[in-house]
Amino acid sequence: EAGVVQSPRYKIIEKKQPVAFWCNPISGHNTLYWYRQNLGQGPELLIRYENEEAVDDSQLPKDRFSAERLKGVDSTLKIQPAELGDSAVYLCASSQGATSGANVLTFGAGSRLTVL
Amino acid sequence: AQSVTQLDSHVSVSEGTPVLLRCNYSSSYSPSLFWYVQHPNKGLQLLLKYTSAATLVKGINGFEAEFKKSETSFHLTKPSAHMSDAAEYFCVVSGYSSASKIIFGSGTRLSIRP
Numbered sequence: 001e002a003g004v005v006q007s008p009r010y011k012i013i014e015k016k017q018p019v020a021f022w023c024n025p026i027s028g029h030n031t032l033y034w035y036r037q038n039l040g041q042g043p044e045l046l047i048r049y050e051n052e053e054a055v056d057d058s059q060l061p062k063d064r065f066s067a068e069r070l071k072g073v074d075s076t077l078k079i080q081p082a083e084l085g086d087s088a089v090y091l092c093a094s095s096q097g098a099t100s101g102a103n104v105l106t107f108g109a110g111s112r113l114t115v116l
Numbered sequence: 117a118q119s120v121t122q123l124d125s126h127v128s129v130s131e132g133t134p135v136l137l138r139c140n141y142s143s144s145y146s147p148s149l150f151w152y153v154q155h156p157n158k159g160l161q162l163l164l165k166y167t168s169a170a171t172l173v174k175g176i177n178g179f180e181a182e183f184k185k186s187e188t189s190f191h192l193t194k195p196s197a198h199m200s201d202a203a204e205y206f207c208v209v210s211g212y213s214s215a216s217k218i219i220f221g222s223g224t225r226l227s228i229r230p
Contacts, residue, residue: 003159004159033218035220040222040223041222041223042206042220042221043160043206045217045218091159091160103210104150104165105152106162107152107159107160107161108159109157
């Protein structure tokens with residue numbers, strides 16, 4: 001079974017340019033998460049989806065970040081325009097239905113963004 | 117509110133010696149606690165989880181962790197370190213409900229000396 005698939009693995013852009021990341025979760029996983037991991041830090045949640053509904057986007061900088069999960073399967077995270085401080089690894093994770101706080105997350109390999 | 121603190125940003129041990137990675141948590145309710153490992157250029161992988169069953173939890177690759185409510189700790193241990201254990205380790209806390217936020221610690225980098 002394929003794991004969580006993310007693309008691109010690496011992206012280098014100049015500031016003020018747009019960028020998009022794509023995630024395909026494990027088949028049957030209803031919950032999808034986007035995390036941002038800065039160098040030397042733990043992942044921080046950007047947005048969580050239950051099927052196609054964004055149930056927690058309180059940490060998403062909505063002035064420049066957007067996300068969608070059409071049809072409740074794969075998801076796209078967009079940054080427009082990118083800033084220097086957006087350089088980070090963007091992690092996608094998925095889990096089976098949200099039944100409790102004990103859900104195990106399965107992570108993709110991440111998309112490393114460098115903004116010049 | 118929940119929070120998690122990993123007490124050491126970097127731990128270095130010799131191969132074959134015990135490993136101890138320390139984690140303290142804060143939670144208003146009975147927490148779910150996890151340890152994840154991240155090898156370079158790879159995704160985070162679950163090592164083990166605690167969900168109010170046995171307080172001593174065994175995970176993969178010989179790791180285990182003990183939930184101590186009185187000390188609000190969930191330290192990760194392994195009796196004998198292997199070179200392949202070199203990685204970043206994250207302690208994670210969540211609440212009991214599906215709406216609970218999942219909070220990651222800042223990570224502990226484990227180095228293994230030959």
